[in-house]
Amino acid sequence: MAGGLEVGQPPAPALPDGAAYQQIMGVFDHEQRSLRARDLCQALDLPILPRHVEGTRAKLKRLVSLEFLDETEPGLFAQPRAQAQTAPADRRP
Numbered sequence: 001m002a003g004g005l006e007v008g009q010p011p012a013p014a015l016p017d018g019a020a021y022q023q024i025m026g027v028f029d030h031e032q033r034s035l036r037a038r039d040l041c042q043a044l045d046l047p048i049l050p051r052h053v054e055g056t057r058a059k060l061k062r063l064v065s066l067e068f069l070d071e072t073e074p075g076l077f078a079q080p081r082a083q084a085q086t087a088p089a090d091r092r093p
Helices: 019-031 037-043 050-065 083-090
Strands: 069-071 076-078
Touching: 019 037, 019 050, 037 050, 050 069, 050 076
Parallel strands: none
Antiparallel strands: 069 076
């Protein structure tokens, strides 16, 4: 008896609270390429120390689990792309 309720996909999760997550997504929006945790630390002007790199990697993994980012290969993170839209334009008869 769900009169008027649409049954579909659940709402997308919200970006986690915290300025670090906003900054990380801002770097991905600006760079438009895949990045490693170390690259992201450099882009954010963080010291390249193990604690910063590992903390950044943990945040990246969380963003992957929430589907904001993809881990295209181990340790390499990128924003999800809509492949279906670009594929036909790449193919020429």
